[in-house]
Amino acid sequence: MNAIAKPEVREANNRTQACERACLIPRVNITETKDAYLLEAEMPGVNKNGLEVLLEGNELTLVGRRQSENVEAQLIYRESSPTDFRRVFVLDPTIDTGKIKAEMENGVLTLSLPKAEKVRPRKITISG
């Protein structure tokens, strides 16, 4: 079963590490194109200011902190979790970590993780 899983961006095994309080695991989609991996993480209620993307070596940590809500209104019923979003991924060395781009829109973080030049498919022309 593991053989079909893409190993290039994988979940860190100890994914709840260093989570001071309980934290929420954001839902993530990862797609692969010729040049890059695209990671989308759902963090409703988080804007640019509450977002932290940390890269230590090959370990990518996503943290989303929600802004405090309307405090004057009284909470009657709650399904959402008041905790922060957090998830850790391990990137394959073939990802060019110097060129990672992040974008936050409507509560979805989109990370573009470009592949290093050397691993992109290349067409070799035959000379002679």
Added chain:
Amino acid sequence: MNLVRFHRPDLWRSPFDQLTNLREEINRLLESPLGDLDRDFEFFNVGSPVLDLYEDKDNLIVRAELPGMKKEDIDVSLHDGTLTISGERKVEKRGEDVEPSRSERFFGRFQRTFTLPKSVEFNKVTATYKDGILTVTLPKTEDSKPKQIEVKVS
């Protein structure tokens, strides 16, 4: 409170991928701290938005988590004291040779219906969408606002 369950359209995935996902989801459930359990049961209720209900002096306020939507794809309707939030999260085209390697996000139609605890002025309801959160503000009718009753001494 009505929960409507939806089929998740697994367009591109093989049965093997789905099994892998199921296994991951179970692992997730087992590993998460107890407080997260409710949230993780979303797996059985995919696509239906998470709701919070607030009340202040004049309004009922409903907040729904709907990350990554377009404003025009969200419908809010009120009928006979019942609020319905529905819509469709559309798959974004990412170009031609795109291969999914992890799909946890929900795409497709969803609906959530629930009964409001108080009567509201249905023609004064407003809704805003920001940072993936839909906020519906429902002004209470005069009848459902708290009233001070003066006690007269006779």
